[in-house]
Amino acid sequence: MFYRLSGTYHTSYESDRRLWKVPADRWLVAVILVLAVLAPFLVSPLYLGSYVLPWVIWSAAALSLTLLMGMAGQLHFGFAAVMAIGAYASIHLVRAGVPFELALLLSGLIAAVIGAVFGGAALRVKGLYLVMATLAMQYLVDWVVVNVPAISGGAHATLRTPAVTFLFLPLDSLASRYWLALGWAAVLTVFFMNVKRSSFGRALVAIRDKDFAAAVIGVDPFRTKLVAFFTSSFMGGVSGAILAFCFYRAVTPEQFGFNVSIQLVAMVLVGGLGSVIGAYLGAGFVLLAPIFLTNIISGLAASGWVPVSQNFLSHLPLMIYGAMIIGFLLLEPLGLAKIYDNIRKYFLVWPFRHARS
């Protein structure tokens, strides 16, 4: 098959150090990257602006949360609040005259500091108690955003993003905004793949698996978890700023509510904990599946195939969506990334049965 790897093992450090060890994977990544860069020329503005762009941004957000949830095993049900901090901070910084490139970094830093403060307080507890603590962060940030006009402009206000440039290129066209978002997602992807094989990444995984055992072998659980909160919040804050400037082009308090946090957790879980490709697949599934299903069912209804009331017609895609989630989880509890992995492994040694992981 196209992987052509049966019986081939890595015999040099150079080949073992590669991000993608199998040539077919490298080709696949290169093709996807080229297609992604050329997307503005390949798909219509409808698909670029409504599907590809939000998918890329939410994948970046899901990757940020994956570092914390998937790698460090720390549950976070207030990640939308982290993104909100980044979004509001970036708008205020740009309005204050800070260049957009710097504003992105600073907004990430502000989100990271606030996220780490909450994280530090929350890390005294574990599991469901940590969920409660992060939920408190969500509600606290929500409350502040709604009640402090200096931040949000008021409960019902919409803060519009000013016109900005990124590295001297104006971000006014859809394509330019998409490329910036794609660039950020690519940076996070490469960062994440490298973290996984760094000492920090291995410390995170050790903590996830058993934190007191990790402490025995010399990993400081509190410090490592705190750094994970900081890093993840930084990436989440910048993703929030990218979401505000590249997709919504405006920020309102309701864009970062509790339901968004739940969606992010769903993206990470459905995609597959701790997986890079899982973040992309999970974000794509949670974000786009309801839209595709709604359009398909509405199309069928318009052709007279589904003669039911409008109300039922609207619930039907969600019922199918829910059934799909349960189906996926029954089929492969480790998420969509594992389904991809199973398929890949099957073809890795095809026509034989078993592959080495």
Next chain:
Amino acid sequence: MTFLRKLALTTALVAGLSAPVAAEDIKFGLLQDFTAVYTFVTGQYNQGQQDYLALANAEGTLGEGNTVTAIVRDTGNQPQRGIEAYNRAKEEGAVLFDFLSTPVSAAILDQAQADKNVVITPAHGRGDASDGTVFPYVFPMMATYWAQAANLIEHMKNTGGLQGKKIAIVHIDSPFGREPGPILEALSKQEGFEFQAFPYASPGNEQSAAWSEVRRYRPDYVLIWGAGGGQAVSVKTAIQNGIAPEQIHSVIWLAETDAANVGPQMKGVKRFEATAAGADHPIIQRIQEKVIDTGKGSGEAANVGTSYYNLGVATMAVAVEAARLGLEGGQPLTGETLKAGFEKIAGYDAEGLMPPVTITAEDHQGGGAGRVSEWDGEKWVPVSDWHAAYPDLIRQVIEKSAADYKAGH
């Protein structure tokens, strides 16, 4: 050759002269939330909208064979899905959009303005969108929340006076719940009453803590500002805390379903209404006759004439009237000509279903009139006339807020 050319020319000329003006299928995007937060209203509201469009098509309201088709999609109250639905409907040629969702409307606002597509926000959405000079393509076209609050306060003034009185506003703790704040602030200074806000947590299934506070405050009037299941809980809990039903005044979101959920003790509760309820209106009767009875209705026949159904009918009646006026400038109907059509609407009342609205380039709210009705145990009975309350004060608040938006907020 010459003969053939002549024949071709003559045929083309005859065909050109005899061809009728091409009928147009105008598309309205009704991209609403059927599955998440606003489900308490969307089903009946959208049913009223679709049934009215069916009536307008059956009666040829737009003339020359023109019809209106509704593009209906569920957005789940999510901005992403709303943006996708908007972009798709835009590609399909929609010129008017109704999202019935504050987050989605907020996410679309700038894009729709840039695309020159009309967005209607009847009885919901931003109050300051009434300023047509700042929001040229947004049409609240009915009383906004600010006008609703003013109308209720004026009713209190007319029935029991306001000087030295205490008003409790019990609201859901969300941006929507805080909406009447600026108006109450301004009116309390003008009319000499005091008010205090008592928020309760969303979604409002449990409000006993807030109402215990209200009881201690001993208000003369109570304003409840919520939506969905929380409204029935508000009324029930208020009565349990010794507040008389006659003291309770609600925002527009209190309908027959809520009355049924509260039960007999609901009698005497008042609410704001932007359109009349009941089936005893010419348009609703014609819908019954030409749409429902002929099997073309879009939902359960039992909903016809309910408050939210009639609200949906009124929104489309105004929109179709705007389209009719817009088409006077020639076909096809674009967002720009539809906007011009809206701004030509003068004294339109949907055959008595709603107060007369006059929309101008400056005032997209159409005057902001409404009335107060009371639940008599079986139905909503009007207890005031259609009118706009404190229009000058409302306009000041609108212009100030619109100026803030223009400045980037």
